């Protein structure tokens with residue numbers, strides 16, 4: 001899938017914690033191997049038990065929009081022909097308490113509403129530093 005904010009827009013910087021989230025092509029959330037707590041964004045340590053052994057939880061990638069902001073004024077020349085676009089926080093059905101940010105694709109930004117049901121979709125991109133293929137999670141409304 002083409003990138004919502006354009007092919008020239010910056011891509012996430014990969015590190016050991018966020019690599020799975022931005023490359024798997026599955027909504028992969030960080031999970032503690034000891035207490036099974038799921039957290040996002042990924043960190044060095046489990047926020048529940050302070051454990052250091054963390055792996056990935058493969059979510060089904062379906063959720064509900066809890067917050068929406070529509071950007072109507074471009075904050076950078078590269079985004080001039082991208083506005084308006086919607087930025088949302090999504091609560092993930094199979095990961096209670098987790099909110100994942102992203103853009104909404106396939107809908108008019110002004111039509112996006114709190115309460116809309118969404119599923120994850122992935123933008124294709126390439127990390128310019130490593131050449132690694134990225135699959136950047138975004139959201140598509142499935143039930144407005």
Ligand SMILES: [Zn+2]
Nearest residue numbers: 032035046049
């Ligand atoms: Zn834990």
